[in-house]
Amino acid sequence: MVRISRFVLIAGCVATALTAAGCSSSSKSGSGSGSGSITLHVQGMPPATDRAGTAQFQQMVADFEKANPGIKVQGSTNVYDPMTFSAKLAAHTVEDVIKVPLTEPQRLIAQGQVRSITGQLQAWDHYKEFNPQVLAPLSDAGGQVYGVPQNPYAQGLMYNRALFTAAGLDPDKPPTTWDEVRTDAAAIAEKTGKAGFVAESKDNQGGWQLTMLTYAFGGDIEKKTGGKYVSAFDDAPTKDALNLLKSMRWSDNSMGASQLNNQTDVVKAFAAGQIGMFLGSPGTYRLAKMTYGMTDTASFGAAAMPQAGGGATLTGSDVYMVPKSVDAKHAEAAAKWLIFAYALPAYDTTAAAEQAKTLAADPKAAVGVPTLPVFDAARQAQIADAIKPYVNVDLSHFTPYTSNLAALKLRPEPEFEAQKVYAVLDTVMQAVLTDKGADVDSLLAAAHKSVDATLSADQK
Structure with missing residues (x-):
């Protein structure tokens, strides 16, 4: 039984519905224009209607490229479609980073269709602070981890x-x-x-x-x-x-x-x-x-x-994974992107506050909607404090939800x-x-x- 001792109030993009319009074919991993550079194609870019989320994503790409000068990131608004996903994955026409619902990781792991990113995650200083229950559905029986969650939730x-x-x-x-x-x-x-x-x-x-x-x-x-x-x-x-x-x-x-x-x-x-x-x-x-x-x-x-x-x-979440078909060079870059784009903002108080501030600049945005914790309780409390100045939802209207999480299985x-x-x-x-x-x-x-x-x- 999973018991959640605290909830986290972090900024994040809109959770995608389980189904959506069919994805168009994406190009295979390819070289960038510069010598030794690569272009990384990633799912997870919000639709144009989500202006605050799009601005946040674009800033995240710019920051990542600055920190990783040999990698160019090309975002994709393609979303998971159960009617076409398996065929696209088998045909190697998906992006270098894919976004799937929590229904999919165990099947993809069992069928050998995604890459382990355990080594890259373990090299990150804060790996041991992950909530183990968040990583469990993304891991195989041997403890190898194959993805990073975004905005985990309980229904x-x-x-x-x-x-x-x-x-x-x-x-x-x-x-x-x-x-x-x-x-x-x-x-x-x-x-x-x-x-x-x-x-x-x-x-x-x-x-x-x-x-x-x-x-x-x-x-x-x-x-x-x-x-x-x-x-x-x-x-x-x-x-x-x-x-x-x-x-x-x-x-x-x-x-x-x-x-x-x-x-x-x-x-x-x-x-x-x-x-x-x-x-x-x-x-x-x-x-x-x-x-x-x-x-x-x-x-x-x-x-x-x-x-x-x-x-x-x-409970569920969106999960970002790396297809097995992606070559080693792009897979390494993809793992860096996953940590930078999804693990770090959920852990780092400065990054979380910056994301919340960016979203809060748009009056149509929603900042502070409760999710489940990605990291341990102590870190989640610090994240909540960091984004508090930018929260623009009435948290009291979520109290019947958040006050009962600790007691739920x-x-x-x-x-x-x-x-x-x-x-x-x-x-x-x-x-x-x-x-x-x-x-x-x-x-x-x-x-x-x-x-x-x-x-x-x-x-x-």
């Missing part, structure tokens, strides 16, 4: 404080149980005419949401038996979660009119004041404000994920072929939310067989 219950008030609910006391979620969602729908609670159900995000719910109800999605992964969700916790959604959708009519949603749909509607609650991380505050123009940001509230039956809260996403599992579970979520007569037991039995067949085929 929670995001809610609209204004709609809580309009429904006669206390915005400082959001739900702490699933029964309370159901009751409050019904009250919001009845009193305001808005959706009390909305779940994502497409683009693999339905499976992701069902994983959050399964964990929260004390269940599992997959397990390892005899050295191989098999599905583990055809049991009471997942059934209880789905039956809760079914009751909210069809008995309470508290989930709104639109049921085929991805994260973009949900956060956009939330930003417009149309949704009372959804499952997400505090990082969606940035999406709501910076990408979807949420003007009433004082209405954004964040609470811990309700638990049931010894449940756990799903945190679990990462499924280790093996999570995206393929999510794709199957999407169909289950969609059926429950769109078909009043959907039979949960039958849906899960069919999904169980389908996932086991997929996992078996991929482990031959």
Whole structure:
């Protein structure tokens, strides 16, 4: 069980949704124009709509190139797409540094598709101060580390404080149980005419949401038996979660009119004041404000994920890795970039403060949104103090989230072929939310067989 003793309030770019538009082909690692120089192609550059994040990224590139005169960095706005990623990786058309969700590292490590960066990390003075639970999902059984995380998070219950008030609910006391979620969602729908609670159900995000719910109800999605992964969700916790959604959708009519949603749909509607609650991380505050123009940001509230039956809260992050196909020279440069761009800003108080100051210069930016700690508690406290002058979010609205983190059991996403599992579970979520007569037991039995067949085929 992971116990987080402190949270960190650091500046960072918008967390990318699990799926996005398809990536265009990137050029292979190539030489720069100068003698002995190289050009490093890296994912992680924010979209043009994120002006503060883009300015921060460009400054980071300039600082890195100044410190490493033989390396030129070319940023890419390409993002992870589960439909095309594996093919691009196999064809060696991805960048020298790739950005993937936490569902992917274990598969990429097992398949030998990414490079270990253990040596470079261990040579860094502060390697031993990493939170070991942050590195564990990025490591193999022998302790070799293959990536650096950015903005790790724990999922929670995001809610609209204004709609809580309009429904006669206390915005400082959001739900702490699933029964309370159901009751409050019904009250919001009845009193305001808005959706009390909305779940994502497409683009693999339905499976992701069902994983959050399964964990929260004390269940599992997959397990390892005899050295191989098999599905583990055809049991009471997942059934209880789905039956809760079914009751909210069809008995309470508290989930709104639109049921085929991805994260973009949900956060956009939330930003417009149309949704009372959804499952997400505090990082969606940035999406709501910076990408979807949420003007009433004082209405954004964040609470811990309700638990049931010894449940756990799903944790995740974006992860930066180096493909195995990258040559040694570019791989060495890539490791330097990972430490400079993602490890150092999360550790160094001066760098963290400079990033926060850069972001705070843009009135549309969000500085201080809580994340999970990358380093030990002592360092995280120093980082929080360093960026305090630039924090521009109302931290009291995140207190129901941050004050409960220490008591939560945190679990990462499924280790093996999570995206393929999510794709199957999407169909289950969609059926429950769109078909009043959907039979949960039958849906899960069919999904169980389908996932086991997929996992078996991929482990031959």
